[in-house]
Amino acid sequence: MSGDDLWARHRAVLPSWLSLYYGRPMEITRGEGRHVWDADGRRYLDFFGGILTTMTEHALPAVAEAVAGQATRVLHTSTLYLNRPMVELAERIAELSGIEDARVFFTSSGTEATDTALLLATSHRRSNQILAMRNSYHGRSFSSVAVTGNTSWSPTTLSPLQTLYVHGSVRTRGPFAALSDADFTAACVADLRDVLDQAGGQVAALIAEPVQGVGGFTSGPDGLFAAFREVLAERGILWISDEVQTGWGRTGDHFWGWQAHAASGPPDMLTFAKGLGNGMSIGGVVARAEVMDGLSANSISTFGGSPVTMVAGLANLRHLLDHDLPGNARRVGGPLLARLRASCAGLDHVREVRGRGLMIGVELVRPGTDRPWPEAASLALEAAREEGLLIGKGGAPGGSVLRIAPPLSLTEAEAEEGAGMLERALARAGSAAEGG
Structure with a gap:
């Protein structure tokens, strides 16, 4: 059964206010470590952990x-x-x-x-x-x-x-x-x-x-x-x-x-x-x-x-x-935050990159203003998915902040990979939102 069929069934029996990410919602069927796979078999680096819930890693053997x-x-x-x-x-x-x-x-x-x-x-x-x-x-x-x-x-x-x-x-x-x-x-x-x-x-x-x-x-x-x-x-x-x-x-x-x-x-x-x-x-x-x-x-x-x-x-x-995962959150999260701040410094639709540890927010605004830009955040969410990265969003009003919160076992290499994906997604989202 296709994802579109499952989405139709979802809409038929679940509340309209039970919101889903993405224009074409995805079904996650498997996870391992810091990665998940969708129903089509595509792998994603997970920077959201089911809303900060997969704390250590997917399919942790001990659990x-x-x-x-x-x-x-x-x-x-x-x-x-x-x-x-x-x-x-x-x-x-x-x-x-x-x-x-x-x-x-x-x-x-x-x-x-x-x-x-x-x-x-x-x-x-x-x-x-x-x-x-x-x-x-x-x-x-x-x-x-x-x-x-x-x-x-x-x-x-x-x-x-x-x-x-x-x-x-x-x-x-x-x-x-x-x-x-x-x-x-x-x-x-x-x-x-x-x-x-x-x-x-x-x-x-x-x-x-x-x-x-x-x-x-x-x-x-x-x-x-x-x-x-x-x-x-x-x-x-x-x-x-x-x-x-x-x-x-x-x-x-x-x-x-x-x-x-x-x-x-x-x-x-x-x-x-x-x-x-x-x-x-x-x-x-x-x-x-x-x-x-x-x-x-x-x-x-x-x-x-x-x-x-x-x-x-x-x-x-x-x-x-x-495994001192709180310490890992500090050791990996600090450089990740610094890299994102540096890479976003030249993007006029990024107002602020903030956070601590592996809890990082990227706030998007309309260029030249201080007004939240939820449309750009939604486009960034989509672009990150296309890159192979799952992130969240929040903030008020309307959800203009990208939320980055991977499992606390995130490695330095995965942090670098995810940062690159997010940087490209942000650039694409800014251009698309301005054009739209």
Whole structure:
């Protein structure tokens, strides 16, 4: 059956808002290492990893063997029974989290992790007021959309929460862009204080991505959330660090994104998902025991902590640490970022190349302006595919930022190959967009 036939079947039974990449969507049928193959047998270098989810490598033998072995014993039990792999993975994550007296609750996705963190925070503080960052994204459920500041991914204004949005996660745009890092941070802190003074109630928590993912890999200066934390601590407000995309060493410099703001110590809670399972559906929350244990009613998870996903997470995390893949993200990602910045310096439709580790964004604008150019980003996505490279896109409004986030095992040779493909794709996209 052709890809066009599968696409027609997709449109017939799946929601219209379930968007697909490319004018002619592709079916990925196999993966190995940092490469995937489509249904026509063509090989691609994967610089997106299923939205930052294939963290180590495709078809990692350790994960495949762990899943196969567990599948022959028992696939599912629920959290109503003791679960050795879940306890072992929770112990490891609690130790790595940096949160004192940590408790871990497993979910099946990052969205569900956000839901859980919001439930814990609002229950602990007896308030439905939440602080979130402008341009943010925290999931697709009703409550997570309620704290998402990226309007491209927020389909409803109806909300169970009262959300207050503050400045800080987009360094090079907005009213504070021209300031130094120190003055930018001071201005954002002043904005935070002003928002809190006008809130008229007890705010439960701040939820924030250390580096915004769907928002286009944007971030504020290092130390911003440490400065925020001082203000939050004065008022007893919790800090939730959304580590769904930044966790497990993706940024290269730190194991968790919050550690770039470590002067404040760890957050009260962190959420995780995506990369831990290397494609298996794992999410979760780490929180101080005082916060995690504060629910006054029963709560379980049918699929969170499934034995088969837990053994996958254990095997994947062990491989990540044993092979120092966070260090590899730093060693390979730094030169890749530098090369892309140098090669894009002469392209008038590239406004900025930013990021850290293997989390890099290329923002496209209309030449001679500062206006986002989503059409050029879409053309670049297509051109990269033609070159044999898979990338993502995001940013607001409309998706004008190319997102580069390969598996953390990316080699120097693969980074060079992918950079060359992307450079050619960007040149072609700029010319095509101007001509169109």
